[in-house]
Amino acid sequence: MSVIEEERVRGGVFKDINPEDEDQQPTVIESLCMNCYENGSTRLLFTKIPFFKEIIISSFTCPHCNWTNTEIQSAGRIQEQGVLYTLQVKTKEDMNREVVKSDSASTRIPQLDFEIPAFTQKGSLSTIEGLLDRAVAGLEQDQPIRKATDPAVAEKIEEFIERLKKLKKVEEEFTLIIDDPSGNSFIENPSAPQKDTALTVTHYKRTPEHNAVLGIETEEEEDDRKPVNDLDTMRNEVLVFNTNCPECNAPANTNMKLVQIPHFKEVIIMATNCDSCRHRTNEVKSGGATEELGTRITLHLTDPSDMSRDLLKSETCSVLIPELEFELGMAALGGKFTTLEGLLKDIKDLIVSKNPFMCGDSSTADRAGKLELFGQKIDKIIAGEMDVHVILDDPAGNSYLQNVYAPDPDPEMKIEKYTRTFEQNEDLGLNDMKTEGYAEK
Incomplete structure (x- = not known):
């Protein structure tokens, strides 16, 4: 070591x-x-x-x-999924968005057919304007030599540099795409905690080619253990396997158990405790298949006792609070089995306490005040002082909110089933999934 x-x-x-x-x-x-x-x-x-x-x-x-x-x-761990950021740059304010770009991230501007491949630049903490300045500086570096040896090429590059400078002044709208298979890049949302309408964040599973570029071993390990087919045994047993702490990378143990949620389905709950840094984390995976229809659960909060309702948020579930104009994307917070109060506290921590743009040079009085006000509203919701609706929208249909009147209907909760759109099936990877027709002819 x-x-x-x-x-x-x-x-x-x-x-x-x-x-x-x-x-x-x-x-x-x-x-x-x-x-x-x-x-x-x-x-x-x-x-x-x-x-x-x-x-x-x-x-x-x-x-x-x-x-x-x-x-x-x-120096951190490579994330479980890659990330793709697509930003529509429309105003000069967008040029001030802060960007974390790792070594493995590629940058593209489709309107110029321009791309900075992965591993051609070192990682940087900058802004959109800084990324363009860096690209211009890289192209201008060898221009004197090009003008002497190949004037035609130098002239074309000079024209391209001028187009990049015009984009920096936002004389026309353009699209900036950052694709990072390591998952360690980030683009600021200046509208936080509200949804950023100009920014789309997509998490994806890495291909074997991505793993090879990142130096991740993909060799299949032989497992001579007897497969577990007895579900009753799994329900009554806590499985323990070795892993590493996501915070300090120290050796740790992850406990996994199959749990039946009343009036819902089976889920897999995983919890990791680190003895070195005391970090604790839990994650929930659906024990069943993707449902044929998506599920949208709307709860009208009318009493502080609603905070104790059990809640299962899968990785594909987004959370909306219309009264606050707030939307939490499906990839944020991961899968969780908690209470409604626990979910709201996690949202507050993510948006306010753990926001990197709330401290240091990145913080502004306007932004900090906005996020502080959002945190105060979350506290009022938890205390039962605000009348709001909480919406769980899961296109995979694997999320759940406890009905305290079960088996009777809950007068304050509405559960809707809907047909997924093509885009939602694309995000879930269902459009290219083939589950039948494999029989040998």
């Missing part, structure tokens, strides 16, 4: 960004300058920022030729 891994387990290397922490000093090492080949110094800072996990910030300075270089590298 390396020194960084040992310190990571003890929680001694990667610390939260805190300008008042005097102990959070960078590590300085002597390194070779690739510009003049003299010795310079590299400063390394191991830190954490929300939504980007653990990162290594490195800054090189050469005292001989004054050359400098700054990079950001992800």
Whole structure:
């Protein structure tokens, strides 16, 4: 185990960004300058920022030729799914959106047929304008040589650079696409906690080619254990398997159990506890198949006792509170088996407490005030001081909200079944799924 891994387990290397922490000093090492080949110094800072996990910030300075270089590298774990961000840039305010772009992310602008492939640039924490400036600087770097050796190519690139500069001034609308199979990139939503109408976030399963590029082993491990076919045994047994903590990467155990939810179906509940950093997490997976119809559950909150209702939110379920103009996408928070109060507290933590744009240089008085007001409204809902509706919209039909009047109908809860759209089937991967016709001729 390396020194960084040992310190990571003890929680001694990667610390939260805190300008008042005097102990959070960078590590300085002597390194070779690739510009003049003299010795310079590299400063390394191991830190954490929300939504980007653990990162290594490195800054090189050469005292001989004054050359400098700054990079950001992800030191956290590769996420379970890749992520695709599609942003419609319409105003100059969109250029100020903050962006975390990892090494493995590719950037595309379809209107210009322009692409920055993965692993051609180092990871960066910037803005949309900063991404365009970086692209322009990369194209301009070798222009003097091109003008001397190939004027025709240099002229075409010059025209392309001018088009990029016009996009920076937002003289025309364009689409920015960031595709990161590692799942460690991020684009800011300045309208938080409201839904961002200009930004679409799609999570997807990596292909074997993506895994190979990221250096993830895909070899199938042989398993000589006897498969478990007795469901009664599984219902009464807690399965334990070894894993790593998602926070500190220390060895931990994950407990898994098959649970029957009354008046609903069976689900698989997984819980991980880390003895090193005390991090605790739980996740819920549906034990059944995708339903033929989607489910939309609408609950009118009329009493504080509604907060104790059991709730199952699958990974494909989105949460809406119309009175707050709030929508939580299906990928956020993952699958959860909790109470309505627990879900609202998790939403508040995600939007307010764990929002990276609520602290440091990223914070503005207007944005912080808006999010603080949203947190106060969530507290009022939990206390029963606001009359709102909570909507669970699950196109897979695998989410559940307890009916306290069961088996009689709940007067304050409405359950609707609906036919999924083509786009919803596409998100669930059902359009390309073939489940019959495999019999040998």
